[in-house]
Amino acid sequence: MKYWLLKTEPDDYSLDDLKAEGVGMWDGVRNFKAAKYMKEMNEGDKVFIYHTGKEKQIVGIGIVAKESYLDPTDEKEKFVAVDISYLSELKRPVTLKEIKADPDFKEWELVNISRLSVMPVKKEYWEKILTLS
16 A cells, blocks of 8 residues: 545645545646656545645545546546545645644655645555644
8 A cells, every 4th residue: 555645725626525435536747747646646645635825734534436547627638537536534634834834844745846636655654743733
């Protein structure tokens, strides 16, 4: 099993929206590196849901329910989507500020490539975020 982080603007699609749907299509990613990561996702992989914008925090957990397929919102058919199942909210959201202040996370793309919307999460990062929450 691998671990991932997916960013979303909560005004467009939030953890609560995913919870209400049960399973949601994660689409609209138009960055080639992020799309490459989406193609590496396997059914059953766990994902952190990260709210961007004013929040800038990890708020919940989902599971990859369907591996990558052509994104139906991409007319050029270059990008993919994945389906994500809702799993849970974090006990407490973990903010980007907290993550950046912790030297254990200094190598994470979340800290170093702020515009990247999909990224892997090392197992030790995953476990530490769960502990922080």
